[in-house]
Amino acid sequence: MASEISPRAEVSPKAKIGDNCKIFPFVYIEDDVVIGDGCIIFPFVSILNGTRMGKKNKVHQGAVLGALPQDFNFRGEKSELVIGDNNIIRENVVINRATHSGCQTVIGNDNFLMEGSHISHDTKVGNSCVFGYGTKIAGDCEIGNGVIYSSSVIENAGTRVGEGAMIQAGTTFSKDVPPYIIAGGTPVEYGGVNVTMCKAYGISDKVLKHIANAYRLVFNGKTDVQDARRQIREQVPESEEITKIMDFIKHTTQGIIGK
Numbered sequence: 001m002a003s004e005i006s007p008r009a010e011v012s013p014k015a016k017i018g019d020n021c022k023i024f025p026f027v028y029i030e031d032d033v034v035i036g037d038g039c040i041i042f043p044f045v046s047i048l049n050g051t052r053m054g055k056k057n058k059v060h061q062g063a064v065l066g067a068l069p070q071d072f073n074f075r076g077e078k079s080e081l082v083i084g085d086n087n088i089i090r091e092n093v094v095i096n097r098a099t100h101s102g103c104q105t106v107i108g109n110d111n112f113l114m115e116g117s118h119i120s121h122d123t124k125v126g127n128s129c130v131f132g133y134g135t136k137i138a139g140d141c142e143i144g145n146g147v148i149y150s151s152s153v154i155e156n157a158g159t160r161v162g163e164g165a166m167i168q169a170g171t172t173f174s175k176d177v178p179p180y181i182i183a184g185g186t187p188v189e190y191g192g193v194n195v196t197m198c199k200a201y202g203i204s205d206k207v208l209k210h211i212a213n214a215y216r217l218v219f220n221g222k223t224d225v226q227d228a229r230r231q232i233r234e235q236v237p238e239s240e241e242i243t244k245i246m247d248f249i250k251h252t253t254q255g256i257i258g259k
Contacts, residue, residue: 054085069121077101084109
């Protein structure tokens with residue numbers, strides 16, 4: 001089915017628009033843009049060069065996709081913003097494309113970006129994440145699947161958030177947040193296991209206890225996180241979830257919150 005594009009939208013003839021899209025008046029789409037099938041682009045959205053969007057995304061009023069990176073290292077290189085399928089991008093969301101040539105900012109599938117949230121250059125977002133009102137994600141961050149940010153969260157540059165984590169409202173953090181936990185407060189602290197998300201993932205009560213035991217060693221022990229890894233290996237039964245926690249901690253460069 002052909003797409004419905006308002007004559008009052010400014011859409012470059014070089015842009016590639018899929019089938020069955022609806023593009024409302026006053027949308028602005030530049031040359032080097034690809035939009036997949038079934039997308040809905042509401043009025044006053046700007047989709048800029050380097051944006052690659054999958055299928056069935058909804059982009060609401062005032063959003064800017066593929067904005068130039070707010071990075072002093074940017075010299076006008078050709079880079080991309082890659083967005084997957086079935087994302088909801090609400091009003092006034094800004095997502096920057098990557099800084100350097102050949103690099104990408106990536107948004108996966110089934111994410112919900114609430115009003116006023118901002119994803120900066122070169123950040124990688126997994127699937128099924130929620131970004132609350134006014135949440136700001138700095139450049140070069142890595143965000144796993146199923147992460148929930150409450151409103152007005154600030155994630156500083158180069159940090160990682162593991163899958164299934166939840167960041168409470170108003171939190172600012174500059175270190176990594178491991179998988180399956182709740183984090184919040186000033187300064188940011190470990191707030192326990194995110195039981196609700198773990199159960200949504202089908203994690204058993206038995207494994208939930210193992211996750212809690214692992215994090216007791218990390219956050220309540222009097223050792224550094226790498227020693228805590230050794231203790232987890234010795235004391236906590238193996239599972240897919242424990243392996244993810246171990247790998248996440250192993251590869252931290254910014255350190256872990258609360259440590």
